[in-house]
Amino acid sequence: MTTLSTLNKFKKDGTKFTCLTCYDAMFARMMDKAQIDTILIGDSLGMVVQGHDSTLPVSVDDMAYHTANIARSNKHALILSDLPFMSYVTLPEAVTNSRKLMQAGAHVIKIEGGSELCELVTTLAQAGTPTCVHLGLTPQSVNVFGGYKIQGRGDEAADKLLADAKAVVAAGAALLVLECVPAELAKAVTQAVAVPVIGIGAGADTDGQVLVMHDMLGMVHGRVPRFVHDFLTDERNSEHSIEGAFALYQQAVRDGSFPTEQHQFS
Ligand SMILES: Nc1nc(=O)c2c([nH]1)NC[C@@H]1CN(c3ccc(C(=O)N[C@@H](CCC(=O)O)C(=O)O)cc3)CN21
Ligand SMILES: CC(C)C(=O)C(=O)O
Numbered sequence: 001m002t003t004l005s006t007l008n009k010f011k012k013d014g015t016k017f018t019c020l021t022c023y024d025a026m027f028a029r030m031m032d033k034a035q036i037d038t039i040l041i042g043d044s045l046g047m048v049v050q051g052h053d054s055t056l057p058v059s060v061d062d063m064a065y066h067t068a069n070i071a072r073s074n075k076h077a078l079i080l081s082d083l084p085f086m087s088y089v090t091l092p093e094a095v096t097n098s099r100k101l102m103q104a105g106a107h108v109i110k111i112e113g114g115s116e117l118c119e120l121v122t123t124l125a126q127a128g129t130p131t132c133v134h135l136g137l138t139p140q141s142v143n144v145f146g147g148y149k150i151q152g153r154g155d156e157a158a159d160k161l162l163a164d165a166k167a168v169v170a171a172g173a174a175l176l177v178l179e180c181v182p183a184e185l186a187k188a189v190t191q192a193v194a195v196p197v198i199g200i201g202a203g204a205d206t207d208g209q210v211l212v213m214h215d216m217l218g219m220v221h222g223r224v225p226r227f228v229h230d231f232l233t234d235e236r237n238s239e240h241s242i243e244g245a246f247a248l249y250q251q252a253v254r255d256g257s258f259p260t261e262q263h264q265f266s
């Protein structure tokens with residue numbers, strides 16, 4: 001069973017670990033077989049499951065439903081669940097909604113933002129709920145960014161992201177996710193904080209990697225993001241099976257063959 005202690009040990013050892021998004025039982029069982037280290041019930045389910053064009057319509061009840069599906073079906077992975085859009089603006093709301101996801105089976109609550117989350121991070125940690133803070137391209141702010149665009153480019157933006165990362169870790173964040181930031185910045189953040197850092201489109205030097213499951217099985221709607229690799233049709237997955245794709249992803253992240261330079265931004 002993977003715990004936060006396992007991931008902290010991985011960071012110390014330099015053992016790279018995996019995360020995949022998952023929303024239902026059968027895939028969760030296959031991820032258990034492939035020994036995927038951590039699972040994220042991502043609010044990306046709004047796009048890949050519900051058919052919306054952003055993550056904004058997803059509700060806390062949706063997240064709790066999918067979290068419970070996974071918690072019943074996978075006993076190996078550490079389970080992270082996203083608090084969805086506008087469900088953690090005020091402290092009381094954030095606490096109520098975190099409780100729903102923890103009681104549905106999450107082990108860690110993931111929230112998007114920077115140093116403005118510090119008070120919430122501390123409150124949840126004191127109440128027994130570890131947090132993962134998602135920085136960089138935070139999809140719940142797509143309307144602020146004006147699209148899904150790389151973040152943290154330029155000295156000022158990079159300095160702000162590094163300061164945000166340090167602040168939330170000082171406040172008690174247990175994990176970080178860095179999405180679509182230059183690889184050099186992701187490396188600097190990973191070295192600057194004591195907690196494990198999970199990257200997507202953030203280069204090979206973060207402690208862990210995450211992908212949306214559908215993407216890594218070659219099911220992409222629209223343009224294929226740079227950080228996606230299709231592990232289903234990869235020749236190393238000779239049977240082109242779903243379980244083989246999960247196992248290959250686990251192996252490729254562990255042995256450092258994924259991600260490569262073609263999956264990152266500079
Ligand atoms: N299926 C899926 N995969 C994801 O990775 C994902 C979701 N859905 N939904 C929520 C967010 C949205 N994400 C996205 C979506 C698109 C790009 C994208 O097209 N990125 C461009 C970079 C643009 C730039 O250069 O600034 C790319 O080429 O990767 C990135 C992240 C990541 N998340
Ligand atoms: C892309 C990952 C990190 C995520 O937040 C999601 O799947 O919702």
Ligand SMILES: [Mg+2]
Nearest residue numbers: 042043044082
């Ligand atoms: Mg998300």
